[in-house]
Amino acid sequence: AQSVTQPDIHITVSEGASLELRCNYSYGATPYLFWYVQSPGQGLQLLLKYFSGDTLVQGIKGFEAEFKRSQSSFNLRKPSVHWSDAAEYFCAVVPTGAGSYQLTFGKGTKLSVIP
Amino acid sequence: KAGVTQTPRYLIKTRGQQVTLSCSPISGHRSVSWYQQTPGQGLQFLFEYFSETQRNKGNFPGRFSGRQFSNSRSEMNVSTLELGDSALYLCASSLTLIGAGANVLTFGAGSRLTVL
Numbered sequence: 001a002q003s004v005t006q007p008d009i010h011i012t013v014s015e016g017a018s019l020e021l022r023c024n025y026s027y028g029a030t031p032y033l034f035w036y037v038q039s040p041g042q043g044l045q046l047l048l049k050y051f052s053g054d055t056l057v058q059g060i061k062g063f064e065a066e067f068k069r070s071q072s073s074f075n076l077r078k079p080s081v082h083w084s085d086a087a088e089y090f091c092a093v094v095p096t097g098a099g100s101y102q103l104t105f106g107k108g109t110k111l112s113v114i115p
Numbered sequence: 116k117a118g119v120t121q122t123p124r125y126l127i128k129t130r131g132q133q134v135t136l137s138c139s140p141i142s143g144h145r146s147v148s149w150y151q152q153t154p155g156q157g158l159q160f161l162f163e164y165f166s167e168t169q170r171n172k173g174n175f176p177g178r179f180s181g182r183q184f185s186n187s188r189s190e191m192n193v194s195t196l197e198l199g200d201s202a203l204y205l206c207a208s209s210l211t212l213i214g215a216g217a218n219v220l221t222f223g224a225g226s227r228l229t230v231l
Contacts, residue, residue: 032214032217032218034219034220036222041227042224042225043119043121043205043222043223043224043225044205044207044222045222046219046220046221049217049219051217052217090158094213094214094218095214096214101171101212101213101214102148102160102163102171102173102213103148103150103160103207103213103220104160105157105158106157107157108157108158
């Protein structure tokens with residue numbers, strides 16, 4: 001079955017430390033890939049997206065993600081975390097090709113930042 | 116450029132009542148999709164509207180319905196509310212249909228529904 005997996009429910013890092021949030025997908029063909037961030041009580045904000053081309057994509061707020069076809073992964077990274085990055089992060093995918101589709105989300109990873 | 120606007124932001128209803136939520140998309144966006152977010156189930160797709168027609172529907176009962184107007188604004192309705200309908204309902208707009216090319220969804224702040 002098609003799915004999106006974020007294996008880490010909750011991650012805690014110290015401010016200034018590096019961060020990597022994992023995302024794996026299970027689809028027949030490479031889907032479109034997204035990372036969204038949600039602060040408490042807010043909607044979802046797009047961090048970055050991958051449609052095709054360069055497998056390392058840059059996003060807002062200093063985030064980047066790398067698409068690895070062989071591992072069906074799209075991990076999110078940030079070299080130095082700020083306290084304001086504390087939020088919940090969602091990986092999402094849309095299948096490619098003809099037909100009607102939906103944006104399918106992983107369960108999310110909650111990030112806590114220790115000052 | 117104004118973002119996606121959802122109203123109301125918060126509302127409280129009792130079981131058995133019905134509720135209507137509104138979503139105004141970004142100007143020029145023709146697709147509106149709706150999602151339900153709960154702590155247990157996460158983010159789940161409800162439906163997508165494009166050019167006033169429902170194009171895709173998630174796995175929700177018929178109590179959940181929606182519509183889209185000629186100006187692309189959309190409403191969703193939940194009838195005969197149940198306690199389990201308590202959730203954050205998110206609306207997203209995009210230029211075209213989800214999956215129809217490199218298309219990005221922009222989300223609103225959501226409508227928080229509490230059913231007592």
